[in-house]
Each structure stands twice: as structure tokens, then as C-alpha cells.
Amino acid sequence: MKRIGVLTSGGDAPGMNAAIRAVVRTAIYKGMTVVGINRGYNGLLNRDVYEMDARSVSSIIQRGGTKLFSARCKEFKDEAGVLKGVDACHELGIEGLVVIGGDGSYRGAGDLSRHGIPTIGLPGTIDNDISSTDFTIGYDTAMNTVMELVDKLRDTSHSHDRCSVVEVMGRDAGYIAVNTAVACGAVEVLCPEKEYNIDDIIAKMQAGRKLGKQNFIIIVAEGIGGSQELAKRIEEETGIESRATILGHVQRGGSPTVRDRVLASQMGKYAVDLLEKGIGNRVVGIRGTKLVDYDIQEALQMKKPFDDDLYELTKIISI
Ligand code: ADP
Ligand code: F6P
Numbered sequence: 001m002k003r004i005g006v007l008t009s010g011g012d013a014p015g016m017n018a019a020i021r022a023v024v025r026t027a028i029y030k031g032m033t034v035v036g037i038n039r040g041y042n043g044l045l046n047r048d049v050y051e052m053d054a055r056s057v058s059s060i061i062q063r064g065g066t067k068l069f070s071a072r073c074k075e076f077k078d079e080a081g082v083l084k085g086v087d088a089c090h091e092l093g094i095e096g097l098v099v100i101g102g103d104g105s106y107r108g109a110g111d112l113s114r115h116g117i118p119t120i121g122l123p124g125t126i127d128n129d130i131s132s133t134d135f136t137i138g139y140d141t142a143m144n145t146v147m148e149l150v151d152k153l154r155d156t157s158h159s160h161d162r163c164s165v166v167e168v169m170g171r172d173a174g175y176i177a178v179n180t181a182v183a184c185g186a187v188e189v190l191c192p193e194k195e196y197n198i199d200d201i202i203a204k205m206q207a208g209r210k211l212g213k214q215n216f217i218i219i220v221a222e223g224i225g226g227s228q229e230l231a232k233r234i235e236e237e238t239g240i241e242s243r244a245t246i247l248g249h250v251q252r253g254g255s256p257t258v259r260d261r262v263l264a265s266q267m268g269k270y271a272v273d274l275l276e277k278g279i280g281n282r283v284v285g286i287r288g289t290k291l292v293d294y295d296i297q298e299a300l301q302m303k304k305p306f307d308d309d310l311y312e313l314t315k316i317i318s319i
Pocket of ligand 1 (some may be wrong): 009010011041071072073075076101102103105215
């Protein structure tokens with residue numbers, strides 16, 4: 001394979017730039033040329049592309065977001081859109097493709113592979129909701145961002161003896177929520193994977209107050225939502241002043257952590273190694289410390305276990 005493309009798709013994530021850089025430089029190192037495709041699958045359909053040299057990815061490893069921009073492309077969900085994408089690849093001389101994104105992006109990568117454009121998916125999303133990998137690119141940075149922000153909220157909650165209800169991202173997954181709950185000493189975490197009872201939370205807070213607990217952090221995953229209402233109810237029923245904060249898109253930005261930069265760099269190289277061998281229709285993941293790859297359809301069928309022990313830990317160490 002002599003000419004490959006790279007694009008980022010779906011929600012951006014810190015570390016995507018590091019992955020792009022690794023793809024571009026590994027490919028050039030191996031004597032290939034690289035086409036950068038802007039704004040996800042949209043850019044492929046619109047031929048919004050340019051050739052990337054080694055210097056085109058200078059000074060991006062430390063930057064959040066994605067140099068190639070990102071988008072959600074409705075047209076690509078239909079067969080007609082995919083076929084247009086295949087035509088574009090032929091026209092642009094793109095023999096193989098690296099797609100950095102989430103589950104939806106993986107489906108598009110599978111479709112292109114099925115039509116003869118070998119495509120490799122890399123897991124780029126802060127949510128960590130991709131079953132074929134223990135860690136996604138951007139997840140570690142997002143958790144660290146949440147931790148820093150919740151620590152700041154703790155300062156003001158402490159000063160006012162308040163309860164801070166904090167809503168964190170994760171779409172339908174609670175991985176960011178449960179990890180940051182442990183890291184920030186939250187009294188409770190509400191996530192889609194686990195049932196909860198607001199009366200029990202209120203009773204726990206009242207018991208905590210009696211034992212001298214003055215301020216409280218409650219982490220709510222966005223898949224549960226309703227943080228404003230929860231704060232109001234807590235205040236009404238416990239008398240503890242409560243405020244809700246929805247952290248929002250700040251969680252998607254910022255300079256990637258060491259872990260995300262290294263993971264993205266390893267995965268970027270791994271993807272090019274596969275394409276070099278003419279292998280497509282695979283997604284790259286990490287299991288423990290080992291990089292792995294799976295068939296895209298198999299990967300999309302996998303289920304990711306939730307860490308029940310970590311969830312239990314939040315209960316035990318927040319008494
Ligand atoms: P993510 O990749 O973060 O999960 P989306 O689910 O929005 O984000 O998917 C990103 C893009 O992947 C979509 O805009 C679309 O272009 C493509 N995509 C999503 N679902 C499919 C599908 N079923 N078939 C082909 N492409 C898809
Ligand atoms: O998938 C990443 C993510 O930030 C989710 O956590 C969130 O549900 C969603 O994307 C937000 O999407 P948008 O940027 O379109 O508002």
C-alpha cells in the first residue's frame with residue numbers, strides 16, 4: 001500500500017492529534033504518502049483533503065481537539081453515501097484509511113472495508129464506551145480534567161458547607177463518572193449501569209452530617225441527567241444547601257495526558273503496520289499493556305464489563 005488516508009470522526013477527544021501525527025509519520029517512515037481528510041466522512045465525500053508531510057503534524061502532539069476537524073456525517077450512514085466514499089477513495093488514490101472515532105465511526109470503517117477500501121478504526125472518544133479496548137484515546141485526559149474541576153468545586157463547597165452535584169459526560173456510559181467519583185471522594189455516584197435510590201442517598205447524607213461530614217460531592221453521569229432537580233430535592237429534604245454544575249464540553253478539550261499521548265501514538269503506528277500488510281476491517285485496542293486488533297463486526301458485538309468493584313469502592317470509602 002503506497003497511499004493512505006486519515007480522518008477523525010464523531011466527538012473530538014484529546015489525543016486525536018497525537019494519533020494523526022503517529023499515522024502520518026509512521027506512513028512516511030515506511031515510504032507511503034498520506035492524505036489528511038478534513039471533517040470526518042464529510043470531507044471524504046466533499047474531497048476536502050490535502051497531502052500531509054512530516055512537518056504538517058509538528059507541534060500538535062500536545063494540543064487537544066483535532067487538526068483534521070471532526071464531524072458527524074448523516075449521509076455516510078446510508079449505503080449510497082458509503083458508495084460515494086468508495087468512489088472518492090478511488091478518485092483520490094486512497095488505498096487504505098485510518099478512521100479515529102467512536103462506535104459510529106467504526107461502522108463507517110466496516111462499510112468502506114466491505115467495499116474494498118481496507119480501513120482501520122482507532123478508538124477516539126472521551127467516553128471509554130468502546131468494548132474492544134480497555135482504554136480509548138481521550139478518556140484519561142477527560143477524567144483528569146473532571147478531577148481538577150471537581151477539586152475546585154470542593155473548595156467552594158467546603159467553604160459554604162454545601163453539597164455539589166456534578167454532572168459529567170459519558171453519553172450512556174458511567175466510566176468517567178465512577179472513576180472520578182473515587183478520585184474526588186464523592187459521597188455518591190449515579191450512573192446508567194447501576195440502580196440508585198434518591199431516598200437512600202438523602203438518608204446517607206443525613207447520617208453523614210450527624211457524623212460530622214460538612215460538605216458533599218455527588219457525581220451524576222449525563223446518561224442519568226437531572227442534576228438540577230437532584231440538587232433541589234437534596235436541599236429541600238436535608239436542609240443542606242446544594243448547587244448543581246454541568247461540566248459540559250470543557251471535558252472534551254485540553255492538552256492530552258502522557259497516557260493519552262502514548263496510547264494514541266502506539267495505536268497510530270499499529271494501524272499503519274496493519275495497512276502496510278494490506279489488512280483492513282480491523283479496529284485497534286489495548287488489553288492490559290498489549291495492543292490488539294479485532295474484526296470490526298466482532299468488535300461492535302462485544303460487551304464491555306462495568307467495574308462493579310470500583311463502584312462498590314465509592315460506597316465504602318465515602319462513609
Ligand atoms: P462516534 O463515532 O463518536 O460514535 P457517531 O455515532 O456520531 O460518533 O458516528 C460518527 C460518524 O460515523 C457518523 O456521523 C457517520 O458518519 C458514521 N456512522 C455512524 N453510524 C454509521 C453507520 N451505521 N454506518 C455507517 N456510518 C456510520
Ligand atoms: O462522545 C463524546 C461526547 O462528548 C459524549 O460524552 C456526549 O454525550 C456527546 O459527545 C456530546 O455530543 P455533542 O458534542 O454533539 O454535544
